[in-house]
Amino acid sequence: MAFLPTTKEEMQEQGYEQVDFIYVLGDAYVDHPSFGCAIITRTLQAFGYSCAILAQPDWHKDEEFLQFGTPRLGFLVSAGNIDSMVNHYSVNKRRRDQDAYSDDGIMGKRPDRPTIVYTQILKRLFPDVPVLIGGIEASLRRLAHYDYWDDKVRRSILIDSQADLLMFGMGENTIVEVADALNSGLAVQDICYIRGTVWKSKTLDMIVDDYILLPSYEQVRTDKRAYAKSFMIQYENQDAINSKMLIEAYEGWYVICNQPPLPLTQEQMDFTYSLPYERTFHPKYHYVPAIEEVQFSITSNRGCFGACAFCAITSHQGRVISTRSVESVVAEAKTITQMKNFKGYIHDVGGPSANFSRPACDKQQTHGACAKRQCLWPTPCPNLKVDHSHYVDMLDQVRALPNVKKVFIRSGIRYDYLMYDKDETFFDRLVQHHISGQLKVAPEHVSAPVLDKMGKPRKELYLRFVDRYYEKNKQFGKKQFLVPYLMSSHPGCDLNSAIELACYLKKIHHTPKQVQDFYPTPGTLATCMYYTGLDPRNMKPVYVAKTYEEKLEQRALMQFSYPKNYEIVYRALKKAHREDLIGNGPKCLIPKNKPKQNASFKQERAHRQKRYSKT
Structure with a gap:
């Protein structure tokens, strides 16, 4: 089975003058079941629908979007396998150097928020053709959401993109139902009954199901308590069986979120992964790095x-x-x-x-x-x-x-x-x-208040696991290690909690090579805490480290032994009145006198500063 067509010429070679759907994608085209585009297009193909792939079009050129002509049923738009803003920016909002989902990892082959950019172009060029959006970027922005990069509450992406329909969740069943509805001649504005879809309407006259009216966009945009309340309602209505329809009011519109799609049965899962994937990237590319871990x-x-x-x-x-x-x-x-x-x-x-x-x-x-x-x-x-x-x-x-x-x-x-x-x-x-030398696990932290906000078990269970893990290694004659994933600056983590974690790392003689700083992304409970300063589960205040200095201190404390972090750790310990951790004692994190930095580190720091000044 060949790759799906990515050009007009490939489309004609496969015998199509017109395809049913054109899938506009923010990633390079990889036909592997770890990539949403591959699953959706292969599923459509299995149900008799033809697709062409328009991967990473130049959004400055209309002709790129016109090359396939008009699809018979509609356009499908996805930003790609991960959120475009996470893909483009670090937690410090610095532009990343590489895009693993582009040919040769080259950054810049898609715009920020491609779901919005691509859809608006398509609606301008093809005003009468249905445009359906999906994928992780659309799914997690289906209703009003806090946007970390803009530092504000943005509207539903269905409104901002001007799309006709949004599909959320794992979409095999949803896309087939939508395709069947369009194929039957039903107008896209009348497709309002399918699970896993979000649609918009001027009135609520056609709503017959039981629903929950969320706080309006204007309320959640200006009132953080209203935002937290709205988020919690959504959080408790994510189950396919127990959830209700959710409705969010905008000026002139209602955004209606239907119940989530039902989980796939084992037979349906088996079918999805039995489809004829090529299991690699399209041959027109040199190399797409994202294939490496999943091929x-x-x-x-x-x-x-x-x-x-x-x-x-x-x-x-x-x-x-x-x-x-x-x-x-x-x-x-x-x-x-x-x-x-x-x-x-x-x-x-x-x-x-x-x-x-x-x-x-x-x-x-x-x-x-x-x-x-x-x-x-x-x-x-x-x-x-x-x-x-x-x-x-x-x-x-x-x-x-x-x-x-x-x-x-x-x-x-x-x-x-x-x-x-x-x-x-x-x-x-x-x-x-099943371990390649070291097992990576995610306790995330050791401080009880932080773990409670994270929804993670207390450290005592993790410590029992560590002991048992090494007992098992001894039993089977193995010398395998544990690498704990740990996070800094999560809501609920203050300076004292960060110091507690540093002391634990000192005790186990472990220095993380990389530090995971909390990254507020749409759809998570912790992002709601970060934005509102409230735990939406009980509406109680939550400490949030938001300033650059606070985040820097928490990161540095996890790598307290690095000479480059000495001054930051010293300042943090003084601020917390933990001078007992400064000195030469067995429990001290840093000595009283600053250690010397070697020449290689100084060169690396100079190189970093030069690179960041350019970006």
Whole structure:
């Protein structure tokens, strides 16, 4: 099966004078099931609809958008696999040097907010053709949202882009329903009944379902308490079964968000991943770096019931886990082993949380996820079913395939869920077979108040996991390490909490090579806290580190042993009246006198300053 056409010539070579849909994409075209464009277009193709791919068009040239002519049913627009603003800017709002989703990693091949830019161009050039937006950028901006880069509350992207319809969540079923509706002759403005869609209307006369009227855009734009209230209503209405229709009023418009799409059944998941993907980037490119981590990886599940406040996966994929059959995963693994550049290593078998291989409890299948109770936090729900057997069977069968030397798990292990399993079979397999020297896990912090805001378990559970992990390594004759992911400046983290984390790092003799600073992105609970200064779960005030100095101090404390950070750490400790941590004692973070910096560091710092001055 060939790549889908990316030019008029390729379209005609494949026998089309007109295609049903033109997919306008902010990424380079990669036909791999880890890329949303590939899944949506291959699904449409499987249901008899033709597609052409317009990848990274030059938005300054109308002719690029005109090259395929008019599609029979409509345009599909997506910014790409990740949010364009996260892709373009660091947490400090500096322009990044590389774009992993572009040919040769070259930055600048798409505009900021391409969903808006592309859609507005299409509506100008093709005013009578439906334009449908989707992907992560549209999904997480489906209603009014705080925008970190503009530092303000922006309108629904459906309003700003002027699109006709927005599709959110994992969209295989949604796109087929929308395509069928358009193919039947239904006008796009009448497609208002499909799960996983957002539409707009001048009136509410046609609403017959039970719905919740959110605070208006004007209210959430000017009142942070109203924003927090609105966010919490949305947060509690993300389940496909339990949620209600949400309506947000704008001047002259209502934006109506239908219920989320139902999670895919195992048969539907198997179908999605059995489609004839080329599993690489289009041959017109030299190299698209984003393929590197996923080309030999397998998605085994979707959804997450982990409740991390800084993550938007539940807003996009939902809390109810969808999983593939063992046979489906093994079939994909066999396909990978036949690829010419396969070296014997499956890089990953997993999903948002690799070891979530079943719904959190049996009732979720018929009653959905609880609106006001998380599955793992603050303590495990009594109904939680902890079972790794399906995942273990899957890993064992993939590992047993001819030509497979090793199967790694890189997409992340929920250590808390692992520790709750009384059957240690998976833990044993993990240590024996699925780690490439070091296991990365995400305790994120050690301070109890911060962990509570993060929705993460207390550090005592993590410490028990660490002990058990090294016991297992000793048992199986392994020398594998743990690398903890830690975060600075998360809402709730003040200077004292940051110092507590630094003291823990001192105790375990670990200095993170990279520091993850909290990044406010649309759709997350923590972003709501960051913007409003309130925890929307109880409307109580939350400390938020917002100034450059505060963030710098928290980052530096995580790397307190670096000479370049000495002055910052010294200032932070003095500010917190923790002079007891300055000196030569075993618990001290820094000495009384500043250590010398070596020449290589000074050269690196000068180079950085020169580069940033140019940008």
